[in-house]
Amino acid sequence: MFVIRNVFKCKPGQAKNVIEKFKAAHELMGDMGISQPRILVDEVASFWTVVVEVEAEDLAVFGKLLHERGSNEDVQKAMAGYLDMVESGHREIFKVA
Numbered sequence: 001m002f003v004i005r006n007v008f009k010c011k012p013g014q015a016k017n018v019i020e021k022f023k024a025a026h027e028l029m030g031d032m033g034i035s036q037p038r039i040l041v042d043e044v045a046s047f048w049t050v051v052v053e054v055e056a057e058d059l060a061v062f063g064k065l066l067h068e069r070g071s072n073e074d075v076q077k078a079m080a081g082y083l084d085m086v087e088s089g090h091r092e093i094f095k096v097a
Contacts (some may be wrong), residue, residue, distance in 0.1 A: 001046035001096040002056050007089055010048040017043055018050050024078040034065060059093070
């Protein structure tokens with residue numbers, strides 16, 4: 001089992017908008033072989049930080065999801081413009097011990 005976190009450092013005041021975009025996109029994706037995404041927002045971390053966390057049994061399944069999500073026109077529309085709201089980001093992948 002793997003825990004995958006996509007961490008986004010949003011531009012000031014944009015975290016709420018980024019969260020709304022991710023929620024809309026996740027509703028369109030349905031069950032794709034990973035856990036339901038959890039969207040986390042900073043409480044004590046750096047300001048305007050949004051984390052999207054999922055669990056996957058297999059990294060190949062996760063990679064396939066990324067490819068399929070990227071080619072889905074409805075998801076593309078839901079996520080349109082989110083990069084304008086983000087300063088930087090990174091992905092963390094942990095294997096559950």
